[in-house]
Amino acid sequence: MAENETKTPSVTRQSLEKLFEPAVRAIEELGTLAQLGFSAFVWQFRRPYRFGVLVQQLEFVGVQSIFLVCLVGLFTGMVFAVQTAYGFRRFGAENLVGGVVALSLSREMAPVLTAIMVAARAGSGMAAQLGNMRATEQIDALETMAVSPVQYLIVPRLIAGTLMVPVLALLFFGVGLGGAYLVGVVMLSLDQGVFMDRVTALLDKRDLVQGLVKAVIFGYAVTLISCRHGYYAKGGAEGVGLATTRAVVWSVVGVFFLDYIITSFMTDMG
Amino acid sequence: MRLAAQRAEVSDWVGYEVGYGVGYEVGTMSESDADGPQIIIEDLVKRFGERTVLDHINIKIDRGETLVVIGGSGAGKSTLVRHLIALERPTSGRILVDGVDMAALGDFELSRVRRRFGMVFQKYALFDSMTVYDNVAFPLREQTKMSEREIKDRVMVKLDELGVAHAAARMPAEISGGMAKRVGIARALVLEPEILIYDEPTSGLDPVTSRTVDELIEEMRERFGVTSVVITHDMASAFDIADRVAMLVRGKIAVEGPPENVMASDHEDVQRFVHSSAIDPARIAQRSARKSPAQVRALRKERLAKQGAPKV
Ligand SMILES: Nc1ncnc2c1ncn2[C@@H]1O[C@H](COP(=O)(O)OP(=O)(O)OP(=O)(O)O)[C@@H](O)[C@H]1O
Numbered sequence: 001m002a003e004n005e006t007k008t009p010s011v012t013r014q015s016l017e018k019l020f021e022p023a024v025r026a027i028e029e030l031g032t033l034a035q036l037g038f039s040a041f042v043w044q045f046r047r048p049y050r051f052g053v054l055v056q057q058l059e060f061v062g063v064q065s066i067f068l069v070c071l072v073g074l075f076t077g078m079v080f081a082v083q084t085a086y087g088f089r090r091f092g093a094e095n096l097v098g099g100v101v102a103l104s105l106s107r108e109m110a111p112v113l114t115a116i117m118v119a120a121r122a123g124s125g126m127a128a129q130l131g132n133m134r135a136t137e138q139i140d141a142l143e144t145m146a147v148s149p150v151q152y153l154i155v156p157r158l159i160a161g162t163l164m165v166p167v168l169a170l171l172f173f174g175v176g177l178g179g180a181y182l183v184g185v186v187m188l189s190l191d192q193g194v195f196m197d198r199v200t201a202l203l204d205k206r207d208l209v210q211g212l213v214k215a216v217i218f219g220y221a222v223t224l225i226s227c228r229h230g231y232y233a234k235g236g237a238e239g240v241g242l243a244t245t246r247a248v249v250w251s252v253v254g255v256f257f258l259d260y261i262i263t264s265f266m267t268d269m270g
Numbered sequence: 271m272r273l274a275a276q277r278a279e280v281s282d283w284v285g286y287e288v289g290y291g292v293g294y295e296v297g298t299m300s301e302s303d304a305d306g307p308q309i310i311i312e313d314l315v316k317r318f319g320e321r322t323v324l325d326h327i328n329i330k331i332d333r334g335e336t337l338v339v340i341g342g343s344g345a346g347k348s349t350l351v352r353h354l355i356a357l358e359r360p361t362s363g364r365i366l367v368d369g370v371d372m373a374a375l376g377d378f379e380l381s382r383v384r385r386r387f388g389m390v391f392q393k394y395a396l397f398d399s400m401t402v403y404d405n406v407a408f409p410l411r412e413q414t415k416m417s418e419r420e421i422k423d424r425v426m427v428k429l430d431e432l433g434v435a436h437a438a439a440r441m442p443a444e445i446s447g448g449m450a451k452r453v454g455i456a457r458a459l460v461l462e463p464e465i466l467i468y469d470e471p472t473s474g475l476d477p478v479t480s481r482t483v484d485e486l487i488e489e490m491r492e493r494f495g496v497t498s499v500v501i502t503h504d505m506a507s508a509f510d511i512a513d514r515v516a517m518l519v520r521g522k523i524a525v526e527g528p529p530e531n532v533m534a535s536d537h538e539d540v541q542r543f544v545h546s547s548a549i550d551p552a553r554i555a556q557r558s559a560r561k562s563p564a565q566v567r568a569l570r571k572e573r574l575a576k577q578g579a580p581k582v
C-alpha cells in the first residue's frame with residue numbers, strides 16, 4: 001500500500017512531463033529566439049557599422065529573389081483572376097475581379113507568399129551558411145578575433161530580411177495585379193476601365209498598410225528563425241542539413257501563425 | 271627592454287596599448303611585463319552532459335613560456351585550450367589571464383581581452399567566403415587602423431614566410447589541407463599577439479613544412495616574447511619547442527614538466543605515447559618480423575582457396 005502510494009505520483013509526474021514536453025520545448029525555443037533577437041538588436045547600434053556585409057545581404061535576400069517573386073506573383077495573380085471570374089460570373093459580378101484580386105493580394109497573398117519564397121530561397125541559404133560556419137569553427141574564429149559574430153553575421157541578415165521582404169511583397173503585388181489584368185482584360189475581355197475602376201474603388205490604403213506591416217514582421221521572423229537554426233547548428237555536416245530543413249519548416253509555420261495574429265489585430269470586423 | 275620597445279611599436283599600428291588590453295584599471299595584475307604566471311588554470315572541470323571531459327585541471331603558464339600539450343585523441347586537449355580564450359565556459363573552476371577571470375567578463379570586456387590572443391584552429395576555420403589574402407588581412411582590418419597598403423605588406427610577408435603567398439588570390443575551398451593550415455597560422459600570427467594558441471599546427475603538414483612552422487613558433491616567442499600553448503601529436507616538435515610539456519590523459523594532467531622529465535617519466539600512458547612516436551631500437555628490430563608483400567599475397571591466396579572465392 002505504502003509502496004503504491006509512492007509510485008503513483010512519480011508515474012503521473014512522468015506522464016505529465018511527457019505531455020507537457022512539447023510545450024516546454026516550444027517555450028525554450030521562443031526563449032532562444034528572443035535572446036538572439038535581443039542580442040542582435042543591441043549589437044546593431046554598436047560600431048563598427050558593417051555596410052559592406054549589409055549590402056551583400058540586401059543583394060542576397062532582395063536582388064536574387066526578384067525573378068522568383070515575379071514568377072510566383074504573376075501566376076498567383078492569374079490563377080486568382082481565373083478563379084474569381086469563374087465564381088463571380090454566376091451572379092454577373094465579373095467586373096469585380098480586379099478589385100477582389102487586389103484586395104486579397106495586398107492583405108494576404110503578397111506578404112505571405114513572398115515571405116515563404118524568401119524562407120525557401122534566402123532563409124535556407126542563411127541556415128546552411130551559418131551552420132557550416134559553426135561546424136567548421138568559423139564562428140569561433142570570429143570570436144577569437146574579437147569580432148562579435150552576432151554583429152557580423154546576424155545583424156546584417158536581419159536588417160536585409162526586414163527591409164527586403166516588404167519591397168519584394170510590393171513587387172509581388174504589382175506583378176500579381178498585372179497577371180490579373182492579363183487574364184481579366186486580355187483573355188476574358190472584361191472592360192479595361194471598369195477593371196481598373198473596381199481596383200481603386202475596393203482597395204483602401206489600410207489594405208496596403210496591413211500588407212506592408214505583415215511583410216515587415218514576416219521578413220524579420222523568417223530571417224531570425226533561419227539564422228537561429230544555422231547559428232546554433234550542432235553535429236557537423238549532418239547537423240547543417242537538419243538546420244536547413246528546420247529553418248524552412250519553422251519559418252513557414254511562423255509566418256502562418258503570425259499571419260493569424262496580425263490579421264485578427266488589424267482587421268476591424270465591426 | 272628590447273621587448274618593451276617592440277610592444278610599443280606594435281601598439282602604434284594596433285591602435286591601442288598592447289599589453290593593457292583589458293582597458294580598465296585592474297591594478298598591477300594587468301601589467302603585462304610583470305613577473306609571475308600570465309595564465310592560471312584553477313581547478314578546471316568541464317562536463318558535456320554526463321561526460322566529464324576535463325577533470326580538475328591545474329596549470330600555470332608563465333609569460334614567454336611555451337607549453338606543449340600532448341595526449342591521445344579525445345583526451346580533451348582542444349577543449350582545454352578553447353577555455354583559455356573563453357570559447358567554452360568552465361563547469362567549475364577558473365581561468366585567469368593576467369589576474370582577470372575570463373568567465374566573469376561581459377562580452378564587451380571579453381572582446382578586449384581576446385585581442386591579445388591569436389588562435390590556430392585544428393580544422394583551420396578559414397572564412398570560406400573570403401580569399402586567402404582577405405582571411406589573413408581580416409584581423410588587421412578589424413583591429414588596427416593600418417592602411418590597405420600597410421596591410422598588404424604585412425599580409426604578403428606572413429604568407430611568404432609560410433610559403434603560401436602564391437595562393438593569396440584563391441578561395442579556401444581551392445587550396446589543400448596543408449596550405450589551409452598554414453593560412454590559418456598566418457592569420458593567427460599576423461597581429462603578433464601576446465598569447466598564441468596553436469591546436470595541432472603541424473598535423474597534416476609534410477616534415478619539412480612542419481619544421482618551418484616549429485621555427486616560426488620559436489621566432490614569435492623570441493621576437494615578441496609571446497606566451498604559447500601548443501597542442502601537438504608530433505613528438506619531435508614537442509621536444510624542440512617546449513619549455514614545458516603537459517600530458518593529458520582522460521581529462522587529467524598525467525605528467526607535467528620539462529620535456530626531458532616527461533620523456534623519463536615512468537607513467538605508463540606517457541611511456542606508451544612517447545615511445546610509439548619515437549624511433550627506438552626495439553621498433554627497428556620489429557621490422558624484420560614484418561611480412562613481405564609476397565608473403566602477404568601468398569597468405570591471401572591460401573585463405574581464398576580455403577574459403578572459396580567471395581561472392582559478388
Ligand atoms: N561541444 C561538445 N559537446 C559534447 N561533447 C564534446 C564537445 N566538444 C568536445 N566534446 C567531447 O570532449 C572530448 C574531448 O574532445 P577534444 O576535442 O577536446 O579532444 P582532443 O584531445 O582535442 O582530441 P583530438 O586529438 O582528436 O583533437 C571528446 O570525447 C568529445 O567528444
Ligand SMILES: [Mg+2]
Pocket residue numbers: 347348349392469
Ligand atoms: Mg583536438
